[in-house]
Amino acid sequence: MFAYKPKPQPEHKPKHIPKPLLCLPQHLSSLDQIKQTHARIIVLGLTRHGKLLAHLLASLALSHSPPPLPYSLAVFRSFDFPSVFATNNLIRCFTRSDSPRQSLALYSSLLLRKFAAKPNNHTFTFVLQACAKALAGSEGAQVHAHVVKLGFGGDVFIRNALISFYYGCFGLECSRRVFDEYVRVRDLVTWNTMLACFVRDGQIGAAEKMFDEMPERDVVSWSTMLTGYVQNGCLEEALECFWGVRETGLRPNEAILVSVLSASAQLGLLEHGKLVHSLVDSMNFPITASLGTSLIDMYAKCGCIEQSKLLFDNMPRKDIWAWNVMISGLAMHGLAKEALKLFEKFIDKGFSPANVTFVGVLNACSRAGLVREGRHYFKLMTENYGIQAEMEHYGCMVDLLSRAGFVDEAVELIENMKISPDPVLWATLLGACKIHGHIELGEKIGNKLIQLDPNHGGHYVQLSSVYAKARKWEEVIRVRRLMSERNTNKAIGWSLIEAQGKVHKFVAGDKDHERVTEIYKMLELIGTLVAKTGYSPNISSVLHDIGEEEKETMIREHSERLAIAFGLLVTGVGDCIRVVKNLRVCVDCHEVTKIISKVFEREIIVRDGSRFHHFKEGKCSCRDFW
């Protein structure tokens, strides 16, 4: 079989090409602009001008949103003899589409010389990208063979594309082999590509090592490392990395700013987040939709919901993420009515909600105990919008229903789930059994959970709380003993507070802080003033097998008490104390914090493991429902 090779015909060359038609591909970024230019080309009778059409294809390949394939193909078909440049650009259009495999067909037609062109060095970088996206491993390996056969084996661009391709289709070891193969054919991008492979593989230690060994680092190296830290949950390292970027004097890019804001948000470090915000302003960095959304998210998660609202209201072009983040932010602050109102506005604006939108909406309902609304939106999601309920949606619903007392309905929901339920759902239900005193069901669930994960200390604690609620003390002791015999993992509670440019982290009974004496004196003062109000501690949440007095000491030294005591030392009347806690607050700490807010005249904002509590003048924004 031999390939069909048409005879090239002389290109029709018009004498004069109007200037606006010759703008660079990246200047035509929207499809509308491209189509307008195309129309002018047709009207002016320049359709046989290959260079213009090739330009048009290049614009399509680079356009802002992925170009529609029928249109790209139509442009390509209007060539008599598409050049390799035009073909390369069509390959890129295919790669950006939903069917990147079509790039491969086009490439093989290049190999068969169906057109006058033959593949060049550029072609391979594009085709390898397509293989990576289409997960076409064996095809990509064949392309690799062609690369070697046709003498492109030493092209650094192609080698870099090969590293990405092998990672995507064959894993880290294979991409590593390509990286190691030609030690001399490496540039900064080669190192960055390999670095990204380690990050994507979750091997953050190996990534760090590579980052340190790199001969040089640019802003992409830093942003790869920083986003890697955030994605792998190494939040403190991410902050350090950000200050590393600052030291180099490099101008951060958007990914760096968004990621460091995400780390600040997750840690709840308002002062840090504010510092990043002020840097963004002082750099005159453009506030894009994603950067704006990150700021809204950061302020919400750091307790400044008012600031989030302000930024949201003044945001010129809000995309769906801005709305999602704002709705979730309101939800975690317990502002359910506002969150639902915003959701309705979102719908009125013609946006279509995503599954994360409903996580925010359902969360709002569950935080505020809006059972009727929760049922409505859950139904709306699945029936009107055809969104499959995911684990998080079920989590919200189970929490909402069971905490509001509809335990049977929650059980029914779990039993009828289309996906297999996460043990977290049962654990949620167990918590509700404790609140509502459903001893038998709680016992059943608790034992099941312990059987499922015998090392999880939390399940034992919950089950013993269920027994304690029923005053079955022997059972409490039995479960406690089982727990200590099995040496289960205990989630260590901590609380942190920012002051004087530093993060102060406390665990229960902590004695490590430099102002430990003052802090414990403050705790005593709190104890005295609280006792004066007539409050006596609720010890049901502390179920250690020890005497009453010791129990009281234990709660009095819970990590958030220490953080708040320290907060009282470094603030004045009328100031705000912000505490971040990893676990949920206990009933007693919640009561005492209310009293502190009144007696010491402070606003106290606590972010616990599931939501925000705003304590002011003796009341909490959660209205004791959490």
Next chain:
DNA sequence: ATAGGGTTAG
């Protein structure tokens, strides 16, 4: 005339 690396957020 075209290239390659990082695309976050509940």
